[in-house]
Amino acid sequence: MIHNNISVLDNGHLAFADADVVELAKKYGTPLYLIDENKIRENCRKYKSTVEKYFGSESLPLYASKALCYKDIYRIINSEGLGIDVVSGGELYTALSVGFPAEKVYFHGNNKTEFEITYALDNNIGCFVVDNFDELYFLNDEAAKRGVVQNILLRLSPGIDPHTHRAVVTGNVDSKFGLPIETGQAFEFVSAALNCKNINLEGIHCHIGSQIFDKYPFTDAAKNMLDFALLVKNELGYSFKKINLGGGIGVRYVESDSKSDIDEIMCEIKNELDELVSERGLDKPIFLFEMGRYIAANAGMTLYTVGSVKEIKGYKKYVCIDGGMCDNPRFALYQSKYTFYNASNANSEPEELGTIAGRCCESGDVLSDEIKLQNFSRGDILAVAVTGAYNYAMSSNYNRVPKPAMVSISNGNERLVVKRQTYEDIIANEI
Ligand SMILES: Cc1ncc(COP(=O)(O)O)c(C=O)c1O
Numbered sequence: 001m002i003h004n005n006i007s008v009l010d011n012g013h014l015a016f017a018d019a020d021v022v023e024l025a026k027k028y029g030t031p032l033y034l035i036d037e038n039k040i041r042e043n044c045r046k047y048k049s050t051v052e053k054y055f056g057s058e059s060l061p062l063y064a065s066k067a068l069c070y071k072d073i074y075r076i077i078n079s080e081g082l083g084i085d086v087v088s089g090g091e092l093y094t095a096l097s098v099g100f101p102a103e104k105v106y107f108h109g110n111n112k113t114e115f116e117i118t119y120a121l122d123n124n125i126g127c128f129v130v131d132n133f134d135e136l137y138f139l140n141d142e143a144a145k146r147g148v149v150q151n152i153l154l155r156l157s158p159g160i161d162p163h164t165h166r167a168v169v170t171g172n173v174d175s176k177f178g179l180p181i182e183t184g185q186a187f188e189f190v191s192a193a194l195n196c197k198n199i200n201l202e203g204i205h206c207h208i209g210s211q212i213f214d215k216y217p218f219t220d221a222a223k224n225m226l227d228f229a230l231l232v233k234n235e236l237g238y239s240f241k242k243i244n245l246g247g248g249i250g251v252r253y254v255e256s257d258s259k260s261d262i263d264e265i266m267c268e269i270k271n272e273l274d275e276l277v278s279e280r281g282l283d284k285p286i287f288l289f290e291m292g293r294y295i296a297a298n299a300g301m302t303l304y305t306v307g308s309v310k311e312i313k314g315y316k317k318y319v320c321i322d323g324g325m326c327d328n329p330r331f332a333l334y335q336s337k338y339t340f341y342n343a344s345n346a347n348s349e350p351e352e353l354g355t356i357a358g359r360c361c362e363s364g365d366v367l368s369d370e371i372k373l374q375n376f377s378r379g380d381i382l383a384v385a386v387t388g389a390y391n392y393a394m395s396s397n398y399n400r401v402p403k404p405a406m407v408s409i410s411n412g413n414e415r416l417v418v419k420r421q422t423y424e425d426i427i428a429n430e431i
Pocket of ligand 1: 064067085108207209210246247248249290291292293320389392
């Protein structure tokens, strides 16, 4: 099995976090998101202890909550002692609604609205990751009106290509996020921030991309960030206290993906950083990270009911399910690979090529295209593994399909953490 929280029971049903998923599908209906709470906690602990081991206890590991955002996950993340990054007022509101400490929030976004900026300021969030000059000046003015000095990091693009899918690359020179080092704009950005009276520039941030399995993209980015820190120190006499290297550690979706080892990657990043910091004669900054997928992905599974199995003679076999791009748009967006199981008959061998077709009126609404699958028939439960990150978070009501419920499993106990949307919910805001 692709991860150790998936197994097969004696009755041939698939188990997730030791729960019979066919029984869960019967009880809660499908599509259904499952969350393995113990796995989230295990991932948090591993991440936190690894960051502390290599970067010291002053380095606050952050959870990039865009990966999976609902009220209960902020409770879990808080109880595990992590900070968070949010990218919208909506994520911030959700976190604050369950008492997440505002001082441990980093606020991202390339075009935060004026409402979002003032909302975050009024709630005393710890740090803004400022994307551009317009945001910087607006934030400074609003902080002045409130008589506060706001901590910020500046979002920079270090000009690194992490060799991942182009839709999830973010640190290239022409990225829409932040300002590039290469063009000199990052330097002007720092000078401007240092001249803002109601801004406390704590440091700089970059996030180069997602689903990265080796250390080089991180260490190459860190090298460019440290070269930049040296330039700023020499030219402006200013030393950054914090350098945030973002998230992006890859996770295993299919057998052919590597098993990423966070300890190995962090250890290598630390060794390289120590050398770079001492070579440049820099004061050692606090290094921050913000992993999303690493925390949530393998803690999730999605269940569907197969409605029909249709063969287009001489061409393709479709296994049609009661969800699709509205609960998981990642294949449509990035051709993301997944591992699929017939949860009702989990011991059967993959036999034939098949395509998993979603229920939306889009030919592109598929979750896989012509991969070897177990046999399916109407009524079988199809389970998709490793759907904890960027699935519920990216779900939509396209075709007016209600969003699925989410059930969290912990130590053998299951509980509903997100109710299934109703048709009434869908029209609730319409007049
Ligand atoms: C700024 C920033 N930080 C962190 C992340 C988390 O990335 P991942 O989920 O790959 O760890 C993202 C993802 O898009 C991001 O844009």
